[in-house]
Structures are given as structure tokens and as C-alpha cells.
Amino acid sequence: xxxxxxxxxxxxxxxxxxxxxxxxxxxxxxxxxxxxxxxxxxxxxxxxxxxxxxxxxxxxxxxxxxxxxxxxxxxxxxxxxxxxxxxxxxxxxxxxxxxxx
Numbered sequence: 001x002x003x004x005x006x007x008x009x010x011x012x013x014x015x016x017x018x019x020x021x022x023x024x025x026x027x028x029x030x031x032x033x034x035x036x037x038x039x040x041x042x043x044x045x046x047x048x049x050x051x052x053x054x055x056x057x058x059x060x061x062x063x064x065x066x067x068x069x070x071x072x073x074x075x076x077x078x079x080x081x082x083x084x085x086x087x088x089x090x091x092x093x094x095x096x097x098x099x100x101x
Contacts, residue, residue: 019063022070029074037071039064
């Protein structure tokens with residue numbers, strides 16, 4: 001997939017949804033049958049996360065667990081090879097690229 005023009009996200013293959021919603025994620029994975037899943041949704045603004053830690057936990061942790069579980073299920077259902085990579089510093093002191101399990 002490539003972005004053209006001014007970076008408009010108007011391609012029908014781009015999906016906006018709640019990664020915490022298991023049913024919606026299952027329906028999406030069944031409809032799309034992805035070979036690749038990129039998960040880049042996370043709250044990263046530390047002052048907001050400190051003020052609303054439960055929301056940070058719901059999205060950043062539980063949402064990621066949900067995306068991972070649904071992705072693994074969908075990918076293995078049609079013989080794709082699941083691979084995970086983390087390119088962000090989620091935990092202070094953990095170097096970029098360190099695996100987060």
C-alpha cells in the first residue's frame with residue numbers, strides 16, 4: 001500500500017475502529033483475511049496517561065493483547081507466518097527495538 005497525494009488516508013483498505021472491541025476485530029479479520037497486520041495505535045502522551053491510567057491500560061495493554069490474539073488467529077487461519085516487532089520505547093530504560101512480551 002502506498003500513500004499518494006497529500007497523505008490522505010482515503011484508501012478503502014484503511015480501517016478505523018476500536019482495537020479493544022473483540023467482536024469488531026474478529027469480524028474485520030474474517031472479512032479482510034490479512035497477510036500483514038500493523039498495530040500502531042497507542043496513547044503516548046505521558047501526562048494524559050498519568051492522569052487517566054486506566055484508559056492507557058485499556059488501550060495500550062489490553063488493546064494490544066486483543067490485536068495480537070485476533071491477528072495470530074487470522075494469520076494462522078490462512079497459513080501466513082506471524083511475526084512481531086516493536087519499534088517504540090514503551091518502558092523507560094528499555095532500548096528501542098527490545099522485544100516486549
